Amino acid sequence: MFKKILIANRGEIALRVHRAAHDMGIKTVAVHSTADADAMHVRLADEAICIGPPSATDSYLNIPNIISAAEVAQADAIHPGYGFLSENARFAGIVEEHNIVWIGPSPDHIRQMGDKVEAKRTAAAIGLPLVPGSDGAVADAAEGIAVANKIGYPVLVKAASGGGGRGMKVVPDAASLGSLMAQAKAEAKAAFGDDTVYIEKYLSEPRHIEFQVFGDELGGAIHLGERDCSLQRRHQKMLEEAPSPALTPTQRAEMGEVVRAAVAKLKYRGAGTMEFLYEDGKFYFIEMNTRLQVEHPVTEAITGIDLVREQIRVAAGMPLSVTxxxxxxxxxxxxxxINAEDPATFAPSPGRVIDYHAPGGPGVRVDSALYAGYRIPPHYDSLIAKLIVFGDDREQCRMRLKRALEEYVITGVKTTIPLHQALLDDPDFIAGDYSIKWLERWLAKRAEG
Structure with a gap:
């Protein structure tokens, strides 16, 4: 087992990895920008090394500085967390070239699943159901129209290297396909340096269902059930739950076996997430995330399995701890x-936290690196806390969550806590009746008053 792990991240996920490592008797090395010198993960780690100024480009995305920090600290392994360099195949390869263990999938799998066109080809080869669409990249409007005529309108033009809704356009008819495809390609080029796009059928009211998967280097492969991540604003998840209120136990078991078998065929190592759109009882693969997810704690809650510990074990060459x-x-x-944002406008709200009190009681977990007096920097993502609540059933969980949100105190900055409080009382949410488009409509009505 490793003696020392460098955590190439910041905030709550860096703290989460630190805690898992310490539970296993492994020392940790925190890296940080100058803006994060007083961060909680820096304070608690066994060692801390500054890797650059506040800009993520010059610090958390600075590969030479991170590798140098690992070598100076004599770290055995690097855990990338999520975001930043966690799905960067080049970084993973460089880590391994320096004889440091990469706590994640192989660089080849990261590369393979990072290109959405290649990911769809791979998914088809390992038996995953796909949204009807182009076989690969679409070069021009004429080719796009031919694909769209075959699968039927509306269609979705998507960036092959994209994410977060950028380089994505809904096309209602043939007349608008050319201009919208050109816009998608331009957005993709600006955001990702790659204007490759593909086309797939546009589903009207799907849910976003993802399955947590794991593989080891000894041929082991498992799934840990699904998460419902349909409550999204601008393609960014806001609330996740497990299990999904939309699936039956039979559907869960059947689709779980499909993804488990796919992971085995892929000979995948480490944690991953198979993401699907789900509509009218059918699943359609959209992508695979080759890292730990922000929402992994809900899976831990319903299975009792520490996913970060499992990542570390597998990276050390050990078998999965469960079959x-x-x-x-x-x-x-x-x-x-919970984001440091205005709950009405979603404008970022960095600044000094004056009062901080985390909720507690049965079934309540808070993953956060906040403390009273901490200054939230303006340079990074606005996520400041994850409130995870567990109950015997969905209604008990919802009521505990309402209570926990009432107890949660964060002053000095604006947060999205009031938004979550309103959301939990909505009849559609209470019924579990929502799609990936529901939250946008709910927020629009709320803004209108």
């Missing part, structure tokens, strides 16, 4: 992403 038939699903969990 598929040993996994038991129990209860219900919901995670609220």
């Amino acid at each position: 598929q038939d040993q996994i038991r699903f129990a209860g219900h969990a919901i995670e609220c992403r």
Whole structure:
């Protein structure tokens, strides 16, 4: 087992990895920008090394500085967390070239699944159901129209290297395909340096369902059930729950076996997430995330399995700690992403935290690196806390979450806590009746008053 792990990230996920490592008796090295010198993960780690100024480009995305920090600290392994360099195949390869263990999938798998066109080809080859669409990249409007005529309008033009909704356009008819495709290609080029796009059928009211998967280097492969991540604003998740209120136990078991078998065929190592759109009882693969997800705690809550610990074990060459038939699903969990944002306008709200009090009680977990007096920097993502609540069933979980949100105190900056409080009382949410488009409509009505 490793003696020392460098955590190539910041905030709550860096703290989460630190805690898992310390639970295993492994020392940690925190890297940080000058803006994060007083961050909680820096204070708690066994060692801390500054890797650059506040800009992420010059610090958390600075590969030479991170590698140098690992060598200076004599770290055995690097855990990338999520975001930043976590799905950067080049970084993963460089880590391994320096004889440091990469706590994640192989660089080849990261590269393979990072290109969405290649990911779709791979998904088809390993038996995953796909949204009807182009076989690969679409070069021009004429080719796009031919594909769209075959699968039927509306269609979705998507950037092959994209994410977060950039380089994505809904096309209602043939007349608008040329101009919208050109816009998507231009956005993709500006955002990702790659204007490759592909086309798929546009689903009207799907849910976003993802399955947590794991593989080891000894041929082991498991799934840990699904998460419902349909509550999204501008393609960014706001609240996640497990299990999904839309699936039956039979659907869960059947689709779980499909993804488990796919992971085995892929010979995948480490944690991953198979993401699907789900509509009218059918699943359609959209992408695979080759890293730990922000919402991983809800899976931990319903399975009792520490996913970061499992990542570390697998990276050390050990087998998965459980087999598929040993996994038991129990209860219900919901995670609220709490951002330092104005709950009405979503404008970022960095600044000094004056008062901080985390909720507690049965079934309540808070993943956060906040403390009273901490100054939230303006340079990074606005996520400041994840409130995860577990209950015997969905309604008990919802009521515990309402209570926990009432207890949560963060002053000095604006947060999205009031938004989550309103959301939990909506009849559609209470019924579990929502799609990936529901939250945008709900927010629009709320803005209108």
